[in-house]
Amino acid sequence: MATLGGAHKKHKVTVIGSGNWGSVISKIVAENTAANPQLFERDVRMWVYEEQVTVPEKSKYYDPSSQFSTKPHPLSQLINHFHENVKYLPGIALPKNLIAVPSLEDAVRDSTILIFNLPHQFINRICNQLKGHILPFARGISCIKGVDVTRDRVRLHSEVIGSTLGIYCGALSGANIASEIAEEKWSETTVAYDPPPKDSKAPTPVHTTQEGDVIPDGVVDLAAVDESIETNTPYKPRLVSLPSEYPPLDHRSLKLLFHRPYFHVRMVSDVAGVSLSGALKNVVALAAGFVDGMGWGDNAKAAVMRVGLLEMVKFGQYYFSESVRPATFTEESAGVADLITSCSGGRNFRCAKLSIERGVALDEVERTELNGQSLQGNLTAKEVNEFLKAKGQEDEFPLLTAVYRILEGSAKVEDIPHLLA
Amino acid sequence: MATLGGAHKKHKVTVIGSGNWGSVISKIVAENTAANPQLFERDVRMWVYEEQVTVPEKSKYYDPSSQFSTKPHPLSQLINHFHENVKYLPGIALPKNLIAVPSLEDAVRDSTILIFNLPHQFINRICNQLKGHILPFARGISCIKGVDVTRDRVRLHSEVIGSTLGIYCGALSGANIASEIAEEKWSETTVAYDPPPKDSKAPTPVHTTQEGDVIPDGVVDLAAVDESIETNTPYKPRLVSLPSEYPPLDHRSLKLLFHRPYFHVRMVSDVAGVSLSGALKNVVALAAGFVDGMGWGDNAKAAVMRVGLLEMVKFGQYYFSESVRPATFTEESAGVADLITSCSGGRNFRCAKLSIERGVALDEVERTELNGQSLQGNLTAKEVNEFLKAKGQEDEFPLLTAVYRILEGSAKVEDIPHLLA
Structure with a gap:
């Protein structure tokens, strides 16, 4: 193939994580490496946080005469034996070229x-465990939703991964309820990736500072990390170029890695927009739940979703103005579609609705319905408010602020129309 | 008030139509004329297509000793007596300054x-009946959803009204289930209005052609109407300016006419975008119903909504490229919010879902569930397809085309993921 030029190596893929969503993504990726042997090594490794598991009685692999069903075995062994994650994705066959590996390093x-x-x-x-064990020119994709918000700054998970490891990291997010995708029910997702252009051309890896000094590739520049934290701009590590022996690693090849007939991928470059959507939509879903709990009907629910979507765009434009595109929120699966799904039947929506119907605080619903587990939207609403308050910009985001005030008890759902007027 | 300049007349408002939605809009507008006496005459007239109605037994105004409950009376009389549209909006009090008028001319x-x-x-x-009976400088707002599509062209209802009457006409549309708004449950809407700028300044009404000939104001230019039909561009009548005795008629004054604490208005200038959204969303709602009927889950439903939204934008950009703004679809109540509402529990969605669950054609569901009444989405899908086919652009709109093919039986819902890939 002309485009592969001098490439004679193939990309090797590892999924770090093997929970419900991790296993589903591993399944997809392994199907695609098998289907695209010109680009990828067939075997995909999935790192498993090892635990001892016995095949449960409801599993089709349960067999009282088998040792796997009578005493605990390492989960990675079970996955490789049955080609099924019997604990976190039961009932779904995993491709045989997906290999569970308990050692992160391996x-x-x-x-x-x-x-x-x-x-x-x-x-x-x-990431700290991975340091020194990965290829210096590796590239990452984070499927982890949410962002890391403190009083002072908003950091994307992909930024944390990228700057800790000195690699480039993109993000995958969308209207992706894992169980539906596991059953190969059709869905869409968004993969955001904006790598150094040289990865497509794979030139000789030489880096110079602005002053012209040659610096070692892939070395994390701690001064630059500090500066990025102070200025709240993403730290851009000096990347090691992808060697020319590998096929280009670009939108085309990543689409081939993730796109399936039942899992449609749209590629974008806006990593911040994709990541912020996945975090802020949970706060909007709380608002939708509140309004629905009041019995205000479909008009009102659509209204808070629309207002919320626009505040998500504005948040991105304010705090990631360099890279965010409004269309990521309003046109992509990671934006509007994920928001719709979350406001239809997501956990944040359902619990917020319940809190109104029962006339109790959301924290109380967490206690009674989620065994005290925290709702992502509840945490994010509070973190985001702390950040906005520190910036003196609460008033610019009336819906995000209204949700926070309802949570802390200083506003009521009845105030929402007035607060948004 | 400084902005009112030499204005000593006030705007007089008439609502033409008194069905369910007409009565709700009349209620809103009459509340606002009363609240803004500096701009509007207090009384709002509502034209009623006269019919003979007896107060029904379930009405709170039913009284067996009253003639209104024992023999038919003109509906307009009942409305003015009870301040309630007992037939089309029962149970909702109408403002006393809303006057039902059976004569269109009056x-x-x-x-x-x-x-x-x-x-x-x-x-x-x-509109033909109205000709010659309206002020030549009147302005219109169409609350009628949908567009008029034939093989050759797409015409907005506001265009038809505007060009027939020689006036400027905007549009109101949004996530607006009438019954919820009637009960003053909070919702939003979009008012699209892009009037001649002179309406804000109210100068002397003088018009010249491009050649410099002075032409009478408000005369419908039939040659220009023909040309607009041929070129599929909106006919822009040479408008009679609003006389300077009236307050300006602009976004600010229209917002005051429609905005209520429970009915939030956003003003835009994109009449075509607002009108197209209100029509095309019904086709997308059919797709959402099909997919939901298959039991494909929330991911898939959000995916067709997202794809549909983008095809709505594209349709606008292709065929109304002069005026359409993508943000009207992706950010306004008339766009994304109305789409969400329609795909949640709207008639098109519900019937499409039923047709899949029962394994029957949508026409059959119309017969059994709607007494043979046609679903708007069913009609629009067919009209839009005829238009796209004539243009040779079916392939550019895979979702709209897929819905049509499913309706006519040449494709199956199972084909949707493949058709959109």
Whole structure:
């Protein structure tokens, strides 16, 4: 193939994470590496946080005469034996070229593509463990929804991964309820990736500073990281170019890695927009739940969704003005479609609705319905408010602010129309 | 008030139509004329297509000892007596300054603002009856959803009204289920209005052709109408300026006419975008119903909505490229919010879903569930397809085309993911 030029190596893919969504993404990716042997090595490794699991009785693999059903075995062994994640994705056959690997180091060895799909609270720990064990020219895709918000700044998970490891990291997000995709019910997603253009051309890896000094590729520049935190702009590590032995790693090749007949991919370059959507939509879903709980009907629910969508755009434009495109929110699966799904039957929506119908605080619904687990929207609403308050910009985001005030008890749902007028 | 300059007259408002939605809009407008006496005459007239009605037993005004409950009376009389449209909006109190008028001619006399709110099939007849009876400098707002599509062209209802009467006509549309607004449940709407700028300044009415000939104001230029039909561009009548005795008629004054605490108005200039949204969303709602009927889940439903929204934008950009703004579809109540509402529980959505669940054609559902009444989406899908086919552009609109093919039986819902890939 002309486009592959001098490429004689193939991309090796690792999925870091093997929960419900991690297993579904692993399934998709392994189907695609098998279907595109010109670009990818067939086998995909999936890192499994090892735990001891016994095949449960409801599993079709349950067999009282088998040791797997009578005593605990390492989950990675079960996955490789049955080609099914019997604990986190039961009932779904995984491709045979998907290999569960319990050692993080072994899982990522020589991989050019690292797909991050684990609970966000593990990002830092795992990235620190990965340091020094990945290819310096590896590239990442984060499937982890949400952003990391503090009083002072908003950081994308992909930024944290990228700057910790000194690699470029994009993001995947969309209207993606994992169980539906596992059953190959049709859906769409958005993959945001804006890599160094040289990855497509794969030139000789030489880097110079603005002053002309040659600096080692892939070295994390700590001064630049500090500056990025201070100025709240993404830290852009000096990347090691993809060597020319590999096929280009661009929108085309990533689409081939993720797109399936039942999982349609649109590629964009706006990583910030995709990531922010996945976080802020949960706050909007709370508002939709509140309004629906009041019995205000479909007009009102659509209205808060529309207002929320526009505040999501505005938030991106204010705080990621360099890179955010409004169309990511208003036209992509990661934006409007994910918002619609979350406001239809998502957990944030349902619990917010319940809190109004029962006349109790959302925290109380978390206690009674979720065993005290926190709703993402509840956390994000509070974090985002702290950030906006510090910036003195609460009034610019009346819906996000109204949700926060309802949560803390200083406003009522009845105030929403007035607060948005 | 400084802005009112030499204005000593006030705007007089007439609503043409008194069905369910017409009565709700009349209620809103009459509340606002009373609240804004600096701009509007207090009394709002509502033209009623006269019919003989007896107060029904379930009405709170039913009284077996009253003649209104025992023998038919003209509907306009009942409305003016009870201040309720007992037939089309029972149970909702109408403002006392809303006057039902059975004569079309009397209803519009001296009105500067004409609000059209009647079934679309009556537009032509009513406009022809209105000719010669309205102020030549009147302005219109059409609340009639849909567009008029034939093989050769797409015409907005506001264009038909405007060109027939030689006046400027805007449009109102949004996520507006009438019954919810009648109960003052909060909702939003979009008012699209792009009048001649001179309406804000109210200068001396003098018009010249491009060649410099002075032409009479308000005369419908039949040659220009023909040309507009041939070129499929809106006919722009040479408008009679609003005389300077009236307050300006602009976005600000129209917002005051329609905005209520429970009915939030956003003003835009894109009449075509607002009107097209209100028509095409019904076709997308059929697709959403088909997909939901298959049990494909929330991801798939959000996906067809997203794809549909983008095809709505594209349709506008292709065929109304002069005036359409994508943001009207993706950011306004008339666009994305109305689409969401229609795909949640609208008639088109519900019947399409039923047709899949029962394994019957949509026409069959119309017969059994709607007494043979036609679904707007069913008609629009067929009309739009005829138009696209004539233009050779079916392939540019895969979702609109897929819906048509499913309706005519040459494609199946199962084909949708493939047709959109």
